[in-house]
Amino acid sequence: MSERTQFYTADEIRERLSISTLVFRQYRPISEGALEELARHGIRKIELLESPEQFDMTSRRSMRFIRDACRSCGVEVAAYHAHKTNFSDLDTESERSARVDLCRRQIDTMLDLGGALWGSHARATDRTLVRSYEDLARHVEGTGAVVTVENFTAEGLSVEDRMAFLDTVDLRQVGLILDIGHVRDPDGVNPMTIPGGPTRVLELCGRRLRHVHLHGFKDGVDHHPPFVEGDGIQWVELFRMLRTVGYSGVMNFEPVGEPQYHNSVEATGLVPERIVEMEAQVR
Numbered sequence: 001m002s003e004r005t006q007f008y009t010a011d012e013i014r015e016r017l018s019i020s021t022l023v024f025r026q027y028r029p030i031s032e033g034a035l036e037e038l039a040r041h042g043i044r045k046i047e048l049l050e051s052p053e054q055f056d057m058t059s060r061r062s063m064r065f066i067r068d069a070c071r072s073c074g075v076e077v078a079a080y081h082a083h084k085t086n087f088s089d090l091d092t093e094s095e096r097s098a099r100v101d102l103c104r105r106q107i108d109t110m111l112d113l114g115g116a117l118w119g120s121h122a123r124a125t126d127r128t129l130v131r132s133y134e135d136l137a138r139h140v141e142g143t144g145a146v147v148t149v150e151n152f153t154a155e156g157l158s159v160e161d162r163m164a165f166l167d168t169v170d171l172r173q174v175g176l177i178l179d180i181g182h183v184r185d186p187d188g189v190n191p192m193t194i195p196g197g198p199t200r201v202l203e204l205c206g207r208r209l210r211h212v213h214l215h216g217f218k219d220g221v222d223h224h225p226p227f228v229e230g231d232g233i234q235w236v237e238l239f240r241m242l243r244t245v246g247y248s249g250v251m252n253f254e255p256v257g258e259p260q261y262h263n264s265v266e267a268t269g270l271v272p273e274r275i276v277e278m279e280a281q282v283r
């Protein structure tokens with residue numbers, strides 16, 4: 001086997017390339033026009049961000065319009081990101097079970113659309129969250145789908161905290177969304193910007209890693225387009241490690257788009273060739 005085959009090919013990355021519809025938030029509706037722009041830039045998978053002002057993820061009737069728009073543009077829904085949904089405001093068991101039920105209905109429409117990964121913002125990793133995720137894990141059992149929690153910089157929500165939660169639940173269909181802009185060392189520095197950092201973080205995630213939120217990180221600010229001028233992310237080490245740990249999810253990017261950044265879709269579309277070139281240069 002040649003050295004060359006030890007990294008992804010551009011085609012392999014393109015095949016798995018995905019973008020969060022965060023890129024259109026509060027600026028462009030999730031319409032055929034928006035999805036066609038993604039397809040034009042070679043992006044054929046999306047992570048659909050919960051956007052109640054546009055559609056109701058719990059309603060088959062509502063999600064039909066997204067399904068039809070995706071189909072006509074050749075775009076697939078890879079994942080749902082229910083960022084407005086969490087389990088920290090629930091005082092009673094009936095409130096908890098109503099929230100789980102809402103999540104189940106979101107998951108059902110996601111499965112209809114062909115998606116296989118549901119994630120919430122989940123907040124505190126307490127007993128309510130453990131029980132709710134156990135319920136959701138039962139719901140997706142046998143479907144091939146995964147339910148996930150994301151890491152954040154706030155106390156109790158770090159990668160280490162999320163791994164402790166996932167070890168408690170310890171189910172194959174419950175895993176982590178690693179957001180590379182939300183990781184911090186005790187000194188406040190993002191380890192994904194320091195050589196050796198991505199290796200340490202990805203080793204910590206191991207087989208629990210089921211999804212990624214990738215974006216440029218510059219001057220302490222996340223959600224930039226990938227490879228923005230001054231981007232500190234150790235992209236080559238990160239992609240090498242995704243391969244090393246056997247990450248099998250989509251290569252999902254989560255930059256903010258217009259009006260803040262004008263090239264987020266374009267920059268994401270250029271990732272496959274760009275990362276393969278960068279990796280070859282440092283070999």
Ligand SMILES: [Zn+2]
Binds near residue numbers: 150179213254
């Ligand atoms: Zn994220």
